[in-house]
Amino acid sequence: MLSAERNETLTRFGPGTPMGELMRRYWYPVAISADLPVRDLRKVRLLGEDLVLYRLSNGSVHLHEDRCPHRGTALSYAIVESQGLRCAYHGWLFDGTGACLEQPGEPADSTFADKVRVKTYPVEELGGLVFAYLGPQPTPTLPRYDLFCWDDAIRDIGHTIVPCNFVQIMENAVDLDHVAWLHGRYSEWLNSRGLPVEIPKTFSRLNREVRFDSTDYGILMRRQLEGQDASAEDWSIGHPLVFPNMLRLGGGGSFGFHLRVPIDDENTWVLWYTAYRPGGLPVPAPGPITSYDVPWRLPDGDFRLDHVEGQDIMAWVTQGRIADRTRERLGTVDRGVIMLRQMLFDQAERVRQGHDPMGVFRGPGSDRVIDLPQEVEKFGEGTGFVRDFLEAAHAKFSTRKPEIVRRYAEVGLDLGIAP
Known part of the structure; x- marks a missing residue:
């Protein structure tokens, strides 16, 4: 748990606050x-x-x-x-x-x-x-992370505004154990009670081991699922959290950034930026980068739980507009969350001392394209991950979904989804 004072420091982003000064870099x-x-x-x-x-x-x-x-x-x-x-x-x-x-x-x-x-x-x-x-001068270089620079992939952007603090959304990014429970077992339970939920089959396997490594850009997350060994890409490659606000995730020819933007202390703009290269191959004439809304509320105001992001948002929002971390009880399963919090405090201290925090780029060569690691065989399921992604996650709402399915078919990959 955190003290009330530490929780206040962690979650306030206004001008002059420790986290506000960090985030403005x-x-x-x-x-x-x-x-x-x-x-x-x-x-x-x-x-x-x-x-x-x-x-x-x-x-x-x-x-x-x-x-x-x-x-x-x-x-x-x-x-x-x-x-x-x-x-x-x-x-x-x-x-x-x-x-x-x-x-x-x-x-x-x-x-x-x-x-x-x-x-x-x-x-x-x-x-x-x-x-x-929004930070002080001189302005640093806008990082050219790889997916933003591809011009040979189908790219689209899902987005929504979530009424809770930025930090509790980012903590979800380093919580590897929630995947099998919230998106696997919980989907199965909802389905058994008559809610028509497309169960993401590739999300249901429990972790055998997890690891979090500090890197120059943030945190590299790795897992071994039940039935996997150390050669599995989930462990040998993993995927990163890019400090302070981006998660890299994907598999089976889909590559994604989950971006979280702090509107203020109690609201966050969440974006799911995805690039598709079926079979890992460049896409000829990929078309424009389009956007779509990701709905997560039902007409009666309750949470829409029939997709992965709706389930995530339920978990984030029901913690409160700003989570009360004085009442939590963290276990060993939460070591990624603990690492991220400490990283936020450490980088805020660097800024207080007059230094650039991690992930700030300046000077010659700072505009080079930055390639980030990401497992291709996510959960060892190949295109099964993409199928679940298009059927049970935010991508089900993409206006380009039929085109994406057709592109996979054109390179001989049948997702088992009608275009």
């Missing part, structure tokens, strides 16, 4: 590129800060504080013009750098506009996502 997705058309704007909230994101007619994307410096009106209700945002209240115009270009109510010879700026943050697009950085 990293880039986060704030939008899906395809969902932000030209001349569009949207309100964004990240790490407890209210922001406005917009795209100009030249395709460039910009991010400002959601507050006009004149009278404080929200710029998320502004007019998008060719040069930038014009505040709806009095018509002040700001360009993408934050400079004030026009103040219609001021005298023609006034230089007042030269003294006014709106706070602006760096943004970059990569792999179909818009990333933002």
Whole structure:
């Protein structure tokens, strides 16, 4: 368990807090590129800060504080013009750098506009996502993790907002024992009680042994399932948690990033970014990177438990908006959770001492593509993992599911799913 003071430190991300200062050293997705058309704007909230994101007619994307410096009106209700945002209240115009270009109510010879700026943050697009950085200067390099840079795979992005703290979602990423119980045995039990749940067969085997290793990028997680030996890729390769907010996962020709974005202390934007290379082969003409919503609520407000992510979200949200870790009782099965928490505290201390935390890239060569390890034969089931992924997990909601199934068939891999 944690003391109330330590739990407070762990879960607060506002400016000036220990975790808030740590988390502001990293880039986060704030939008899906395809969902932000030209001349569009949207309100964004990240790490407890209210922001406005917009795209100009030249395709460039910009991010400002959601507050006009004149009278404080929200710029998320502004007019998008060719040069930038014009505040709806009095018509002040700001360009993408934050400079004030026009103040219609001021005298023609006034230089007042030269003294006014709106706070602006760096943004970059990569792999179909818009990333933002809220931290101090100089701005670090946006990491070019491999899947974001592939152009020969079918890529899509599932996403939803989850009403709970970021940390309890990340703790799930290093909890290897929950898979067989929450997604295997629990699905079987729900099915036996008449809830039509597609049981993910490859998720039902218990762990024989698990291991967590600290790496330069976070934590490498490995497992041996019952019936496996040390040659199994789940043990010999494993998969990583990329500190502070990303899990790498996949198998059978699917490769994924689970990204968790702290909106504020009590809400998290969760994204499932997947790249498909059936048989490990490049895909000709893979098409655009699309997005889809992942539903997890029923009409009556209860949890939707007929897919893996719905079950995960139930486990996260029922801990409370911010989990009370003073009441928990951790066992040896939780050593990955303990490691992640200590890593968060340690990296926050590095920032307090004036150093970059782990996973921050700068200087020559920092824009190279970073290849991450991931077992291909997930659970030793080959394409069985992909079948379960498309039938019982978030990918069942993808608008590209029929295309993905067809692509597998074209390379001689029958998933047993009707396209």
